[in-house]
Amino acid sequence: MFLIRRNRRLRTNEAIRSLVRETIISPNDFLVPLFVVEGKGIKEEITSMPNYYRYSLDLLKDEVKTLWSLGLKSVLLFVKVEDSLKDNKGTEALNPKGLMQRAIKTVKEVCPDMLVMTDVALDPFSVYGHDGIIENGKIINDATVEVLAEMSISHAEAGANFVAPSDMMDGRILGIREALDQSNLIDIGIMSYSAKYASSFYGPFRDALDSAPVDIQNIPKDKKTYQMDFANREEAIRETEMDIKEGADIVMVKPGLCYLDIVRDIRNSFDVPIAVYQVSGEYAMLKAAAEKGWLDHDSVMLEQVTSIKRAGADIIASYFAKDVVKLIS
Secondary structure, three states: OOOOOOHHHHHOOHHHHHHOOOOOOOHHHEEEEEEEOOOOOOEEEEOOEEEEEEEOHHHHHHHHHHHHHOOOOEEEEEEOOOHHHOEOOOHHHHOOOOHHHHHHHHHHHHOOOOEEEEEEOOHHHEOOOOOOEEEOOEEEHHHHHHHHHHHHHHHHHHOOOEEEEOOOOOOHHHHHHHHHHHOOOOOOEEEEEEEEEOOHHHHHHHHHHOOOOOOOOOOOOOOOOOOEOOOOOHHHHHHHHHHHHHOOOEEEEEOOHHHHHHHHHHHHHOOOOEEEEEOHHHHHHHHHHHHHOOOOHHHHHHHHHHHHHHHOOOEEEEOOHHHHHHHHO
16 A cells, blocks of 8 residues: 555655744734732732743833833733722723732833723722622622723723623623713723633632632632633633624633633634733743643743644733744744
8 A cells, every 4th residue: 555645744844844833923922911019119029930930110110121121012901900909890990090000100101102001891990809899799880881981991091902801791882882882982992801710720810919709708709700601611702702793892701721622612603803911920831830840831831822823812911922922033
């Protein structure tokens, strides 16, 4: 028997493998999450996220310049709010001189062409660590959406290019879109966390922002009443379709690796840009395994981000972004 076709011919060496490679990673694939804190001269490592930091505004400037020099052109901003500024209604989120608003302006001052996306949710500003206003032990949807819309306007007026609602309240995309348009902010985009699951992979992120739900009687101890059940697949299609109809420009799946089937389902169903958030728990697991010598950090890191893009992602929000870009360059 003679084999006419031998697929291994296309795997013989790195030159041919590179030539026929279907999925290529580049700096243009990445959205870089950045954590911002008050103060000066602060570059504070996050204990559960080795080699990832919180930055004060002065050092944020240096980090943004570094990202741009590496070809990383988009950032997603998060702020760690002082406890004294937290309440149940996210009042500080609307402060035009708040940390988020100043962070946006800082990035734009040092790098005007950097694409700035901002987290829109109440949990960093909530005394309860939840993404919405709480009344009688329940997260109130519609009142929360009103605050999220005001927050989006505030971010846009500060210079954000996109707002990224991560709260999973129903109808918030339409509420934000209408509010932006009515404020003549029609060019501001929305990246919706459309399929955000109630995942256990978020722990290190909540450490980074001190935003975990509090353990108080009559207050929900988790976010399962508004984030998606991780057992569900079809629901992600419904959520994404709703967000697209309400005006989302980009849709997101979060977390990443355990949800690549969802990414592919959405890619097959809708012709819109898809973002995937490779979350803090995914980052921390690889860092811990590599530190133990159980996995090769760089090769696994590259395999992970490639799998996310191969599944159908156009945008990868990843704490590995700098490391990946340095590796592939």
